[in-house]
Amino acid sequence: xxxxxxxxxxxxxxxxxxxxxxxxxxxxxxxxYYGSPQNTQVGYRPPQPVHYSxxxxxxxxxxxxxxxxxQVESSRFxxxxxxxxxxxxHKLILRESELLKPVRDxxxxxxxxQWIRVHDxxxxxxxxHAAHLRGGVGCVTCHGEVVLMDTxxxxxxxxxxWCLDCHRNPEPNLRPTDQVVNMYWQxxxxxxxxxxxxxxxxxxxxxxDCSGCHR
Ligand code: HEC
Ligand code: HEC
Ligand code: HEC
Ligand code: HEC
Ligand code: HEC
Numbered sequence: 013x014x015x016x017x018x019x020x021x022x023x024x025x026x027x028x029x030x031x032x033x034x035x036x037x038x039x040x041x042x043x044x045y046y047g048s049p050q051n052t053q054v055g056y057r058p059p060q061p062v063h064y065s066x067x068x069x070x071x072x073x074x075x076x077x078x079x080x081x082x083q084v085e086s087s088r089f090x091x092x093x094x095x096x097x098x099x100x101x102h103k104l105i106l107r108e109s110e111l112l113k114p115v116r117d118x119x120x121x122x123x124x125x126q127w128i129r130v131h132d133x134x135x136x137x138x139x140x141h142a143a144h145l146r147g148g149v150g151c152v153t154c155h156g157e158v159v160l161m162d163t164x165x166x167x168x169x170x171x172x173x174w175c176l177d178c179h180r181n182p183e184p185n186l187r188p189t190d191q192v193v194n195m196y197w198q199x200x201x202x203x204x205x206x207x208x209x210x211x212x213x214x215x216x217x218x219x220x221d222c223s224g225c226h227r
Contacts, residue, residue: 053170054168062111062114062115062125066161077151079097095124099115130165138224138227145189147182147216150197151193152194152197176220178218184207
């Protein structure tokens with residue numbers, strides 16, 4: 013469930029009761045207005061119907077992100093894997109595991125697993141994975157060190173300010189396109205020159221006008 017009010021909103025009745033008055037309320041309204049779009053979802057980590065772990069699969073086993081999210085380079089959306097993808101291995105590996113029972117059941121019934129969405133932009137904001145990967149932005153920049161996560165968690169605010177900070181100055185976040193799934197790529201010493209050159213050659217111009225993201 014998305015949190016509708018930030019935690020500190022619990023204090024509102026107390027402040028009102030305490031006779032803080034109009035001034036405090038105005039301050040609160042301002043705080044809400046400037047504070048809310050930035051960080052309400054950071055740290056969101058819903059429990060999932062199966063204890064699938066990125067730390068184990070792409071982490072310890074070294075599976076490529078694109079083995080499961082195989083449309084991420086060609087589509088706006090990063091797809092989740094089908095049950096069949098899990099069963100490629102789990103038909104043989106840990107066939108008796110209790111933790112994998114919901115996966116086997118889904119497979120036998122021909123039902124998808126009902127994963128809970130972690131990241132979710134409002135519909136009025138347009139986002140495209142394929143365009144970002146072509147532009148040389150890595151998964152780790154927006155999703156953090158997914159290979160260390162037992163339960164997937166949102167690490168970036170996904171707010172308009174967050175998008176624009178990078179769009180106005182993308183150079184520090186650019187990397188060679190063959191490194192976009194590498195969680196441990198380090199920028200070279202000449203990152204700035206490299207990125208400026210890459211940007212020019214690839215003609216990379218992230219939109220900063222309203223219609224770029226609100227189509
Ligand atoms: C073995 C398959 C598999 C591999 C490999 C894999 N993932 Fe996932 N990923 C999943 C599944 C299943 C989910 C849905 C459950 C969850 O959110 O943990 C998911 C969810 C996610 C989400 C959250 C989606 C949402 O709901 O917002 C992100 C981000 C993500 N993966 C990134 C990555 C990255 C980055 C890599 C490579 C380092 C990777 N994944 C490798 C199977 C995989
Ligand atoms: C490339 C092979 C492979 C794929 C694909 C794969 N797994 Fe796994 N999975 C493994 C291995 C190997 C283990 C760990 C076995 C061990 O503990 O030694 C494991 C362990 C697990 C466990 C822990 C089970 C337990 O009893 O400890 C769960 C849950 C799980 N996987 C879910 C999934 C889901 C869901 C998918 C599809 C999104 C998936 N796996 C795809 C190979 C795979
Ligand atoms: C520039 C930032 C950025 C990069 C780079 C990025 N993502 Fe995402 N990702 C997002 C945002 C924003 C969302 C939420 C999109 C929405 O709600 O429409 C998202 C959502 C997802 C989802 C949930 C399904 C979806 O498409 O909404 C998965 C899975 C995912 N990302 C995996 C990945 C993987 C794997 C990579 C690297 C190959 C990656 N992402 C790179 C920002 C990014
Ligand atoms: C870390 C840097 C970074 C972040 C964060 C980021 N972007 Fe981008 N964005 C880029 C780059 C680089 C491009 C590629 C521009 C190009 O190729 O000309 C791009 C391109 C785009 C495009 C144009 C796609 C197309 O089809 O032309 C849209 C729309 C967009 N971003 C929306 C968003 C939104 C919405 C967010 C926040 C949820 C976001 N971006 C976050 C770096 C970023
Ligand atoms: C780089 C992408 C990007 C650009 C450019 C952009 N926006 Fe946004 N905008 C977003 C995203 C993403 C959200 C959703 C933020 C959230 O969920 O907190 C958003 C949210 C909004 C909202 C809702 C505000 C709120 O507090 O919930 C308004 C209004 C808005 N944008 C107007 C604009 C206007 C006007 C412009 C041009 C000056 C603009 N946007 C340019 C990405 C963008």
